[in-house]
Amino acid sequence: MPMDISQKYPDWKPERQDGFDIEPLYINLGPSHPAMHGTVKMVAKLDGETVVSLDVQPGYLHRCFEKTVEHKTWNQVIPYTDRLNYVSPIINNLGYCLAVEKLLGVTVPERCQYIRTIMSELSRIGDHLTCIAATAMELGALTAFLYFLKAREYSWQLVEEVTGARLTISYGRVGGVTKDLPPNFGERWAFVRAQVEANMAEVTTLLHTNRIFIDRMKGVGAMSLERTLSYGMTGPFARAAGFDYDVRRDEPYFAYDKVSFDVPTRSGGDNWDRYEVRMEEIRQSIRIIDQALAQLPEGPIRVDDARISLPKKKDVYESIEGLMNHFKLLMPGHGIRPPLGEVYSAVEGGNGELGFWLVSDGGDRPWRVRVRPPCFPIMAGVEELVLGHQLADIVPIFGSVNMIGGEMDR
Numbered sequence: 001m002p003m004d005i006s007q008k009y010p011d012w013k014p015e016r017q018d019g020f021d022i023e024p025l026y027i028n029l030g031p032s033h034p035a036m037h038g039t040v041k042m043v044a045k046l047d048g049e050t051v052v053s054l055d056v057q058p059g060y061l062h063r064c065f066e067k068t069v070e071h072k073t074w075n076q077v078i079p080y081t082d083r084l085n086y087v088s089p090i091i092n093n094l095g096y097c098l099a100v101e102k103l104l105g106v107t108v109p110e111r112c113q114y115i116r117t118i119m120s121e122l123s124r125i126g127d128h129l130t131c132i133a134a135t136a137m138e139l140g141a142l143t144a145f146l147y148f149l150k151a152r153e154y155s156w157q158l159v160e161e162v163t164g165a166r167l168t169i170s171y172g173r174v175g176g177v178t179k180d181l182p183p184n185f186g187e188r189w190a191f192v193r194a195q196v197e198a199n200m201a202e203v204t205t206l207l208h209t210n211r212i213f214i215d216r217m218k219g220v221g222a223m224s225l226e227r228t229l230s231y232g233m234t235g236p237f238a239r240a241a242g243f244d245y246d247v248r249r250d251e252p253y254f255a256y257d258k259v260s261f262d263v264p265t266r267s268g269g270d271n272w273d274r275y276e277v278r279m280e281e282i283r284q285s286i287r288i289i290d291q292a293l294a295q296l297p298e299g300p301i302r303v304d305d306a307r308i309s310l311p312k313k314k315d316v317y318e319s320i321e322g323l324m325n326h327f328k329l330l331m332p333g334h335g336i337r338p339p340l341g342e343v344y345s346a347v348e349g350g351n352g353e354l355g356f357w358l359v360s361d362g363g364d365r366p367w368r369v370r371v372r373p374p375c376f377p378i379m380a381g382v383e384e385l386v387l388g389h390q391l392a393d394i395v396p397i398f399g400s401v402n403m404i405g406g407e408m409d410r
Helices: 065-071 089-104 110-138 142-163 185-207 211-217 225-230 235-239 271-295 313-318 320-330 375-380 382-386 391-401
Strands: 025-029 041-047 050-057 341-349 352-360 368-372
Touching: 041 391, 050 382, 050 391, 065 368, 089 110, 089 341, 089 352, 110 142, 110 185, 110 271, 110 391, 142 185, 185 271, 211 271, 211 391, 225 235, 235 271, 235 352, 271 391, 313 320, 375 382, 375 391, 382 391
Parallel strands: none
Antiparallel strands: 025 041, 041 050, 341 352, 352 368
């Protein structure tokens, strides 16, 4: 049931004019509203311009991820993970692969660990650029939107050079990754980094001196640390309220324990703090990639075990052994068979802790799958965030949530 403003602000009294009671106004926002991403619909009850209650309806994409993949082999699940947070799909790929590897009890080679770290951070940069760009645009800052979309385009071009695709990349593999970094990756990354940093400097100059943007962000949509934790929020949203937690640092995976980086936090928990945290996280992602590239060791990019790792495409096309190995690992009735057991494995997604709970019955496909999507608990708190604010404030507050439909509706 929607929360009423009196629950959040007990002293609130409805507006009155000339002694007459004002009837509440109900406004539907979405799903076709340009600021409502995906299938989201919000029904706002207004007293004048003040939001006194909000019914948030995420809608349905009918993704059915968790049930669909229970009918797929362990390797066939990977393309479906691209469609969770489709703004940073590499993190989904690799997070799922890491969970399966924990079930199998295997560790990928060191070079693969570094490559996974690099590609995850490149994906995170694209995620944060998209969130900030969309929020700025919805507040009228179209120039900032264009600058950051240009920066994202450079990062996506680099992703495409590595994976062969821009968005639904299916780059992860149980036991490794599908391709090594190209020989000129370091040179190309230096160019992309320069472009991203230049665009960040331009956007910072634009937004930090824009009175409208500052007024629409500072002090708007604030949530205390206590309330943030009560919803189970993580990621940039929670760090903006002072929650000093990051899966990469506190429960290291891949090569994150071999590089140094800061976890930015703020204390206000409002739109502005969430914006600043994401901006700083882009800088930290650049720092991580620089270190990982400098330390990148030589070696294989996948586990040397034909029962786990898919063969190279060249072997599939040119030898019967490679073709049979490929077939056996992918087709129903064959494939990877993790031992009986269950595992929960988490990585730091663009919106926070992205977790996969997998249960194996020893068969060729998952018996149960559950995803812990980081933006789901954040969406649960949207109503509380907007109560007492004006109708127009819903737009920047919702933008700072960075709701991703495929992650919400699994």
